Amino acid sequence: MTSSKGLEFKIEERSGVSQGRILCISVLAILFALVIAGLFFQLFGVSALKAYRLIFSGSLGSSFGLAETLRRAIPLLLCGVGLTIAFRALFWNIGAEGQLLIGAVAATGIALFSEIPAPLLLPAMFLGGFIGGALWGLIPAVLKATLGVNEVITTLMMNYMSIYLVEWLIHGPWKGPSARGFAYSETFPPSAWLPTISGTRIHWPTLFLGLILSVLMYILILYTKSGLEIRIMGENPEAARYAGINSLKVTLLVMFISGGLAGLAGVGEIAGIHQRLLGPTHISMGYGYTAVIVAWLARRNPLAVIFTSLFFGLLITGGDVIKVSLGLPSQLINVFNGLILFFLIGSEFFLHYRISLLSRR
C-alpha cells in the first residue's frame, strides 16, 4: 500500500553517554574535518598528506615550532576557559574576541598613562584588563537577563564595537608620536613588558595564569555553590527556577568571569608580545572566535581546555608553516577550524541518539 522505497532509519534517544563515547566521537569529528580540509589542499595542488605532515612536523617537530604552538595556545586557553563557564550556563558568548580587545585597551591605558610604580604595573594591567573585559561582557548579560535580548547577536556585534574602538585609539588619541606614521600606540615602558622564556615568545606569566585559572574554574564549576547553580541553570532552567536560583545573578557571574578571562588574554598579548597597542587583527587574529571551538571541543570542561587550546595552537602554527613552506594562504587553517566546529556540532546528534536501519516488510 505504501510505496516509498529505499532505506528507512530508526532514530532513538540514548539513555546515557559515556566518556569514552564522547572522546571517540570528538576524534571522529576531527578526522572528518581533516579529510574534508584535505580536499582544499588538493584544490591548491598540494598533496593533503604532505600538507598535514608539514603542519604537524612544523608545529611539533622543532623547538621553535613547539614554542610558537605554546604561545598561540596562551590566549586560546584563557578565552577558552572563560567560555566554558558561560557555555555551562547556556549563555552563548561569541564575544570573547571583543572582550579580549577591551582587556588590551584597559592594559594599554594603565601602561601608558598611569603613575603606578614599576613592580605593581603589570599586576595592575592584568587587573584592569580583567575588569575591562568583564564589564564589556556584562553588557550583553544584563541585556539578556532583563530584556531577553539574544546574546549571540549582542556579543557578536560588540566585537565590532571593540575593533573600531581600538582602530580609533591607535589612529587618534593614543597614536604614538614615535610610531613614525604607523597606527601604533607608544611603546610601553619596560616595566610593562612581560618576561618571556628566552629565545621564544612564550610570556610565561600569562601561561601560568591560564593554567591556574583553568584549575580554579574547574573547582568553581564542580565544587562550589555558584558552580552548582550554573550547572543547574544550564542543564534545566525550569528546575533552576523551581529551586529558587536567581537567574540574573548567575548570568552576570558567568559573563563577569568569561569576559574577564578574555580580557586577561588581551593583556598577555600586548604586554607579552607587542608591547604596545596596535591594529586589532594584529593583537588577536581571531583567538576569541577560535576559543569558541576550543571550549566546545573540551565539552565545556575547563581542565580539558588545556589540551584543546594546545591543539588549536598547533593548528595556527601549522597555518604559518604551510604559508612559508608551500606558499598557501594561512587562512586555510580557518577553513579547518570551521570544519571542526561544523563536525563537532553535527556530532552532538550522534552522542545522544542511536541510529539503526529499519528493515522493511
Add this chain to the structure above:
Amino acid sequence: MNKTDDYAIELHRIVKRFPGVIANDGIDLKVRRGEIHCLLGENGAGKTTLMRILFGLYQPDEGEIILNNQKIQITSPKVALQNRIGMIHQHFRLVSTLSVEENIILGLDEGTGPFTNFRRVREKISLISSQYGLSIDPQAKIWQLAVGQQQQVEILKALYREVEILIMDEPTSVLTPQEVEKLFITLRSLVNNGLTIIFITHKLEEVMKVSDRVTVLRKGKVVITVSTKDTDKATLARLMVGREVIFRFKKNPLQKKDKILEIKDLHVLNDRGLPALRGVSFDLFGGEILGIAGVSGNGQNELAEVLTGLRKVWKGLIYFTNQDITHCSSRKINKLKVAHIPAERIRRGIVVTLSISENLILNKYFYLPFSRGEFLNYKAIEENAQAMISEYQILTPHHKAPVRILSGGNIQKIILARELSKDPGLIVAVHPTYGLDIGATEQVRQILLAQRERGAGILLISEDLEEIISLSDRILVMFNGETMGILEEENADLEKIGLMMAGSKYPGEKI
C-alpha cells in the same frame, strides 16, 4: 445498518510502551466514516500517543491499523498523508512570517521546477474555502491572524492535501469561546462533506456538543465506546477518571491541628495573561489532606505554582502559618518549609544530567553542612544521599549516577525524599503518582499518609479522582478557575464530584 459497519479506520490491539510506562495497552478503536469521534481521557490516558501512532509519528510495538479494510503500516507523517490521514496539532505547525498560501503548500510541489504556480494554488484554496465555509485571505501573513484563523489555516492545509480522516489534538485549548463555536460549525461542514474527524479532548462539554460517538480512554486502555446521545456528562466524567468502587486507605482519624494555610480571594493569571484563578478561597489545617479535583486546565497547576512562589499573585492573599507569603520568592517559601512535588517532575523537579546526590540537595545546598561559605561539602552531600537512598528504597546502582538512568518511580522518590526531608509544614503535591506503576504508586501514597500523621498539611492536586477520594480528608472541586465547593470525606462520591467537575456548584455549600 450498512453505514454503521462502514469504518474509515480501525485500530486493533495497539500497544505502545515507553521506558517505565505503557502508554497504550491494547487499544481497539473503530471510527465510522463521516462521524466526529471524540477521544476522551485525562492527561496521560494515552490519547495523544494513539493519534501519533495513527499519524506515523510513533510506531506501535504491537497491533495493527486497518484503513478502508486494508492493513497498512504508517511509518511517517508522509505515509499518513499519502493515505489521506491528516493531523492538526495542539500547537500549530505554521511559519509565522510566511503567508497563508505559502504555509499551505509548504512541503508540496506545486508548479514546475523551482517556480510555484500561485495562481493555481489560490484557485484551489478559494474552491476549498467556499466549499467548507472558510474565509481566510490567502495572502495574509500568519502572524497577522488571530489564533482561531490560524487554526483555519491548519484545516485548509489538511483539506488542500485532500485528507479524508482529520485528527485534531485538543483543538479548543487555545481558542476563545466564540472561536470554539465557529470551529464546531466548520467541523460539521467537514463531516457533511464526507470527512471523518477524530477529536481529542478532555473537556466534557465539547464531547456532548460536537461528537457523534465517544471513546473513553483511561490509563492506556479503552473504557468504553458509546454514542454520545446515549450518555451524559456525569457518566463520562466518572468513566474518565475512575472506577466505581474505590479502595479507601486505612487512615487514622483526622486530628485537625492549627490552620496552616489560608487563601483569600486569590486571583492569578495564566501564561497567556488570561485569568486562571478567579477568587479562590480556602483553609488547610495541619494533619489534613485537602484534595483538589477538577478536569485538567481549570486552574490547578496555577494554584500549585502560586503557592510555591513560581507564579505571581494578581489579587488576593496567602497566609502560611499566619505569615503573609503572598509576594514571597520561591526561595523564601522553600526556606519556610513548604515542599513542592511538581507536576512535570522531569521538566521541573530534577536535573537529569546531574547526579542523584546533587539532585537530593537541590532545595538545601545553601545550608550547612551541604555547603560552607562558597564551597560544597561533597562528603555531607553523599552521606545525605546514602541515607535517603536507603530510607526511601531508591533503586540505583550508585549515588553518583545521573538521575537520567532511573525509572519514573525512583525519580519521584528522589523528589519526595528531597522535599520531605525538611519536615515541611505544607506539602503541595501535584499528580504525585502520575505515570508510576502500581507498586511505586502505593509507596508514594503511603509516604503522603505518613506526612499527614506527622502533622503536615497536604494539598493534593490530582487528575486521578480515585487517588483524591482514597487519600483526602476533604475534597475541593475546581472548575474554570473557581471553587465549586468543598466536600467532606463522608459525603464525597464520584457522581457528585463528576457533576461539580462539569461546572455545577455543590448545593448547600457556602463558599
